[in-house]
Amino acid sequence: MAQILGGYFTSHVPAIGGAIVRGEQTTPYWKPFFNGLVPVREWLTEQQPDVAVVFYNDHGLNFFLDKMPTFAVGSAPGYLNADEGWGLPVYKPFAGHPALSWHIIETLVAEEFDVTTCQEMLVDHAMSIPFELSWPDAEAWPVRVVPIAINTVQHPLPSARRCLALGQAVFKALSAWGGDERILVIGTGGLSHQLDGARAGFINKTYDHFCMDSLAPHPDALTQNSVREIVEQAGTQGVEILNWIAARGALGPSTREIHRNYHIPISNTAAATMVLQTSSAPA
């Protein structure tokens, strides 16, 4: 029977990719963020996941406004990164797990989540940077992936409550999966930041701490705010917390926090990294 080991949550600020390319991980600006990844790597080495279900948002690489799915599930044998237009390196490809993808899709639709299914899908820095952070020396990623993209670009966005329920439906699917995979759940993005408008540079530590404190024990607390209220509290791009909320749902009812790092600023963002471990994971 497949095991859900836990969840890894991290910001996916593009500038992190630039810092990696330039080898700046230990400079004063970057060290407080990169140091927060060391416990993540140790935990992953202990847990040895071989599949990752990744909740993220596309930033205009695969999806444009011509067709914007609210929830999109990858079902491809593999996923490529590509030129995003502003100078990031093109990142390594990901191997997919189509059988698990379709099992998740079957469960989600049965649970009345009418998802978009993608047999071809480019994945952007929101997938690649968390992998670069957690397996910095890997020649190929040690896990196969099921990417689940949530629209955080064009409103109306799905509600936080709906995103948590989506994750819970993924948990139901993973719990019923007959394979022997060791499954890692990843949620990327956030925390508070706003790139656009006269409020650019907005950061809200109080709300970020509320999110981090609630994530493991009280995820329902994160669903009390409307999307508009989350934008107000977390910033226009801080709404990426929806990816975290969905990923939390996929861990099941019981999980505990084993690592947290919070650092301001990385570029315009309050950057956070967390690990939540489930009771089914080896201690």
Add this chain to the structure above:
Amino acid sequence: MVDSAQHSPEFIPGTTVFDGAMAMKGYALNAMCYSFNKAENRKAFRDDESAYCARYALTPEQRTAVASRNVLQMIAAGGNIYYLAKLAGIFGLNVQDVGAQQTGMSVDAFKNMLLAHGAEV
């Protein structure tokens, strides 16, 4: 379509919620920016900006905003920052340069404002 004052894109100060109305308004500009995922399109824009903008049928408001490199005007014209970032990249501007421009700060002042947030932790 939402139209009540409570759901106005201006409801949160200094913030534009990119909703259906904005997505329709900004479609041409965002479509042009999306094309910049391809290097040959970035080159074509650099080689002849006016012709490239005309190809995407930018509105006069969008064309003026692009010509003046004014990000707040681009947003008012329906631009979405995720796509505009690709255009900003052509101009050699990162998100901190863009943040500084939108807030009327120098880039150093904008960066220091962010560092000050961190110092308060």
